[in-house]
Amino acid sequence: MKITHILFAASVLIVSACNNRKPVEELLNKKAAIPASFNFSKAGLKVITSFINKKEQTMSTLYGNDLALKTALLGSANYPPGENLTLVTWKQQDDDRWFGARIPGDLLSVEVIKTISSNTGNVTTNYQRFTGRELAIDTDTTHQQERISYIFSQKPSIMP
Numbered sequence: 001m002k003i004t005h006i007l008f009a010a011s012v013l014i015v016s017a018c019n020n021r022k023p024v025e026e027l028l029n030k031k032a033a034i035p036a037s038f039n040f041s042k043a044g045l046k047v048i049t050s051f052i053n054k055k056e057q058t059m060s061t062l063y064g065n066d067l068a069l070k071t072a073l074l075g076s077a078n079y080p081p082g083e084n085l086t087l088v089t090w091k092q093q094d095d096d097r098w099f100g101a102r103i104p105g106d107l108l109s110v111e112v113i114k115t116i117s118s119n120t121g122n123v124t125t126n127y128q129r130f131t132g133r134e135l136a137i138d139t140d141t142t143h144q145q146e147r148i149s150y151i152f153s154q155k156p157s158i159m160p
Helices: 002-017 066-074 144-152
Strands: 046-053 058-064 084-094 102-117 123-131
């Protein structure tokens, strides 16, 4: 009986000595984090879909507010005022903890589309693109309408 207690205590000590867990802060993917100054978490957006581009080695997630999510689920091409769609794109990187897995790496861009009701009653879209780690506003308007169409064309990958 005494030897059983000694063996149990020794095995507990051995197992606990092998524990080399890292603090949670070291496990977070800080390269992929959206800067706090962007106030992304306060927008209350939900995931609509996500996708990868193997050729460009990027991964993206499309977020939207409740109205944008509802419109996407209905498959409607009519975009009511008040929608907020945000497409976040990262460079892919290998996951150090899981062989063969790819995870978000450097933050590349955040594209924001908001639908607004104009004075004439028409719905207009406001498009902004932010790039780089600090999310500096991109003033280049080339291909802006193509990007808006591309983002609006994304099908939701969630179930109602």
